[in-house]
Amino acid sequence: xxxRVRFAPSPTGYLHIGGARTALFNWLYARxxxxxxxxxxxxxxxARNSQAAVDVILDGLxxxxxxxxxxxxxxxxSSPSKGNRGPYFQSQRKETYARRVEVLLSRGLxxxxxxxxxxxxxxxxxLIRDLVVGDVTxxxxxxxxxxxxxxxxxxxxxxxxxxxxVVDDLEMGITHVIRGEDxxxxxxxxxxxxxxxxxxxxxxxxxxLILNADGSKMSxxxxxxxxxxxxxxxxxxEAVLNYLCLLGWSPKDGREVIPLKELIADFDLPQIxxxxxxxxxxxxxxxxxxxxxxxxxxxxxxxSTQTLARAGMDTNRFPAAYVKAALDTCMGKLxxxxxxxxxxxxxxxxxxxxxxxxxxxxxxxxxxxxxKLRSAFAELGDFTASGLESTLKxxxxxxxxxxxxxxxxxxxxxxxxxxxxxxxxxxxxxxxxRVLARMDAALKA
RNA sequence: GACCCUAUCGUCCAGCGGUUAGGACACCGCCCUUUCACGGCGGUAACCGGGGUUCGAAUCCCCGUAGGGUCGCCA
Numbered sequence: 001x002x003x004r005v006r007f008a009p010s011p012t013g014y015l016h017i018g019g020a021r022t023a024l025f026n027w028l029y030a031r032x033x034x035x036x037x038x039x040x041x042x043x044x045x046x047a048r049n050s051q052a053a054v055d056v057i058l059d060g061l062x063x064x065x066x067x068x069x070x071x072x073x074x075x076x077x078s079s080p081s082k083g084n085r086g087p088y089f090q091s092q093r094k095e096t097y098a099r100r101v102e103v104l105l106s107r108g109l110x111x112x113x114x115x116x117x118x119x120x121x122x123x124x125x126x127l128i129r130d131l132v133v134g135d136v137t138x139x140x141x142x143x144x145x146x147x148x149x150x151x152x153x154x155x156x157x158x159x160x161x162x163x164x165x166v167v168d169d170l171e172m173g174i175t176h177v178i179r180g181e182d183x184x185x186x187x188x189x190x191x192x193x194x195x196x197x198x199x200x201x202x203x204x205x206x207x208x209l210i211l212n213a214d215g216s217k218m219s220x221x222x223x224x225x226x227x228x229x230x231x232x233x234x235x236x237x238e239a240v241l242n243y244l245c246l247l248g249w250s251p252k253d254g255r256e257v258i259p260l261k262e263l264i265a266d267f268d269l270p271q272i273x274x275x276x277x278x279x280x281x282x283x284x285x286x287x288x289x290x291x292x293x294x295x296x297x298x299x300x301x302x303x304s305t306q307t308l309a310r311a312g313m314d315t316n317r318f319p320a321a322y323v324k325a326a327l328d329t330c331m332g333k334l335x336x337x338x339x340x341x342x343x344x345x346x347x348x349x350x351x352x353x354x355x356x357x358x359x360x361x362x363x364x365x366x367x368x369x370x371x372k373l374r375s376a377f378a379e380l381g382d383f384t385a386s387g388l389e390s391t392l393k394x395x396x397x398x399x400x401x402x403x404x405x406x407x408x409x410x411x412x413x414x415x416x417x418x419x420x421x422x423x424x425x426x427x428x429x430x431x432x433x434r435v436l437a438r439m440d441a442a443l444k445a
Numbered sequence: 446g447a448c449c450c451u452a453u454c455g456u457c458c459a460g461c462g463g464u465u466a467g468g469a470c471a472c473c474g475c476c477c478u479u480u481c482a483c484g485g486c487g488g489u490a491a492c493c494g495g496g497g498u499u500c501g502a503a504u505c506c507c508c509g510u511a512g513g514g515u516c517g518c519c520a
Contacts, residue, residue, distance in 0.1 A: 011520045042520065108452040116518055119461065123474085133450065141516045142447040153514095154518040161520045185449050185515035208513090213456075246469095250458050254468045275451045276513060283457065293483075320518085333482050343481085392479085407479040419481035 003035025004175045007061075007068075008165065010042045011053035014226040017279070018180060018210040018218065020110070021244045023209055026178045027066045028245070028267040037173060038083065039071030043091045044164055051075040060227040064237050065260075085172045090164050097159040100167045100197070100339060101152065111197045114157030119163070119193065121148040126188035131205040131269045133181075138188040150189060162186060166193040169202060178205040178269070181276075203387060205269045208248045208276045215278060224281060229296040234307050234337025236295065239288040247277040257290050259429035300331055304340055311341035314350040318347075322347075325429045329421035347429065353418035354445050361412040362442045369399055370409045374439040383432045385424040413442035 007023040009015065030037035041054055054075035061068070070083025077089035087093055101117055104110035110119045125139040140148055152163035159167075169177060184206045194201040194291070212218050219223045230240050242258055251258065251266045258266075292300070304327050305315045315323045326347040334340055346352050354362070362370055376395045380387055396406045411423050414435055420426065427435050 008520095012520080045520065065494080113517090118518095119515050128449095136449065138515095139448060141449090143516055144448080150516095156518080158518085160518070165520090180514090181450065182514055188449095208451080211513075217513075246457065254459075256458085256469055273451095277458090278456060280456045280470065286470055289482090294517095335482090389479085403479060411480065417480090421481085423479055 001175060002210050003030060003033040004038060004173050005030050005035060005178055006038035006040050006169070006172065006174050007066075008040040008042050008168070009057050010045065011050065011057060013050075013053045013056060014220060014228065016059050016218070016220075017225055017227055017230075017244070020060060020064060020227045021210060021247060022178065022180055022207065023061060023066055024064065024241060024244055025205075025249075025272075027068075027269075028264055029176065029178060029269065030069070031264045032267055035175075036069045037066075037176070038070035038085070039088065040168060040172070041072060041077070041091075042161070042164070043077065043089055044158060046159070051077075056228070057344040060116070060231070063227070063231050064241050090168065092150065093164070093168070096171065097153070097164055097167060100156075100163075101159070104152070104196055107196075110152060116151045117153040118149045119189075121150060121154045122192050122331060123148050128187050128191060128204060130182070130184070130187075130320050131176075131203055131204055132272045133184065133274055136184065136187075138185065145417060152193075163193065166190050166197075170194065170197060170199065174202050176203045176205060176269075177201075181206045181208055207272055207273070208274060210247055210275050212277045213278050213280065218279065224279065232310075234303075234340070235284070235288050236291045237301070239291040240284070242291070243284045243287050247279070248273045250297065256342060257287065285335045287294070292334055292337075293332045297328075297331065301327055303337055304330070307337040307340050308345070308348060311345070313341065315348060322429065329425045329429060333421065344415075346417070346420070347426075352414065353419045354412070354416055354442060357418070358412040358442075359445055360414050361418070362409045362445065366405070366409040367443065369395075369401065369406055370413060370439060371443055372399060373406055373410055374436065374443065376426075377432070378436055380432075383428060383435075385422075385428045388427050389424045409442075410439070414438045 005026040007026050009019055009023075011151055027037050029035070041057070043054070052075070054072070054077075058072065070081075070085060071088045072081045073079065077087075077091050081088045101110065104119065105112070105117065106367050108120075112118075121144075123140060123145075125137045128136040128138060130136055150162065151160055153159050168174075187204060187206070191201045210218055212222055220226065223229065230237075238260065241260070242263070244264055245258070245267070246256065249267065249272050251262075252271075255262070295303075301324060305323070308315055326344060330340060330344040334343060373392065373395050375390050377383075377388070380391050392406050392410070393403055396403045398408075405422055408418070410427070411420065412418065414427065414430060430438075
């Protein structure tokens with residue numbers, strides 16, 4: 001029997017990073033086994049459901065490159081979807097749930113009370129055979145001892161999560177349920193429901209949760225809890241995907257930066273760890289830097305211009321060759337794109353603002369050196385990196401100072417900062433006009 | 446309150462009865478270098494505690510402790 005897995009998010013308006021990893025693990029398992037990855041939208045809670053909220057999920061999965069074989073084509077619940085086991089929006093499956101409730105009612109496995117339908121839950125401990133956690137025997141809690149039954153359909157006729165989740169997995173032929181460990185305790189309910197329908201439950205794999213750096217639970221408010229944070233802050237999706245994989249799973253050798261193909265080939269359920277992992281933003285940034293360095297120039301330009309545009313710098317106002325040359329000096333130097341406006345933004349502003357540190361760096365003795373350098377540059381016929389370099393070195397020698405004492409003020413004058421791209425290359429890209437203008441401005445400051 | 450899961454450097458992982466407990470991120474030195482990165486070399490740093498089992502436990506068992514999760518007419 002071929003593998004069928006699913007990701008079943010609830011459209012709450014954001015895609016949790018842990019949810020994204022759950023989707024990823026499901027997707028990887030489907031791809032490695034040649035199975036089917038189903039996307040199902042659990043939009044039973046009409047109150048907080050909206051098309052925009054569904055789009056957040058679809059956009060997030062698309063950004064990560066997690067394509068689904070069956071599921072919605074658009075965020076609109078009633079529009080066509082792909083796959084023949086739909087509908088894939090729970091809001092469109094009311095008849096199915098009603099029919100299934102009737103089955104349990106007619107078999108005496110559920111009963112009505114106060115207008116709601118309750119399922120007759122077994123009082124015996126339930127054995128859950130989990131591919132990650134192992135065998136788990138779930139006993140009743142003290143409250144459940146008093147009343148183990150639970151509502152499967154509210155008095156207003158709407159079905160509840162535990163019920164629709166099981167019915168859909170059953171009807172959609174799901175073979176493996178890979179989900180967060182927060183569902184482990186509830187799995188006994190699901191197992192009992194599957195049995196009530198006369199079938200064995202799918203295989204379960206409960207994966208550990210992702211916690212904040214301090215070990216606390218990651219909730220919407222926390223930085224980086226939503227996938228959109230990474231989409232909007234200069235991360236490459238393949239880096240986020242790679243990092244997410246390494247939270248709770250790893251290949252037996254020491255590989256960390258792992259191409260997607262290898263990820264798919266090597267990923268497997270039994271190797272997943274049982275304990276929760278803390279999210280390390282620093283390591284993600286490092287990994288993102290690895291991917292940025294390996295990125296093709298075209299992709300780098302594209303992501304760079306998007307980032308700059310978001311920061312209010314319209315690169316379209318400059319000649320394409322200038323933008324390209326400017327970005328070339330930044331390539332390989334960043335960890336995340338959101339560092340770019342600060343790192344290379346000076347290329348795309350009319351003038352550079354000199355803060356206190358910059359003013360200090362171009363005043364005093366440096367002022368005279370900068371003035372010397374300015375006139376040397378003005379007379380330079382060949383305004384190229386190599387010409388600029390030898391001119392600067394010659395000037396330093398003439399003045400009798402180390403190169404660094406010329407480099408430093410020049411960098412501050414032209415970029416406003418103490419660090420950045422290679423000075424000689426940045427000067428060439430900026431061009432004579434801008435360089436002399438900025439040096440003049442700095443000398444007057 | 447009850448039930449369930451978990452426990453190796455600060456963090457992510459390796460280890461699956463015998464290792465000088467390994468790698469990565471971060472951190473600290475040194476080298477490279479016009480800055481910053483990158484790269485190279487080196488360093489600091491861990492088996493939660495207590496009992497067992499065993500010739501021998503990070504590895505197996507039990508008890509604590511700690512963290513996480515779950516017990517809804519939320520999902």
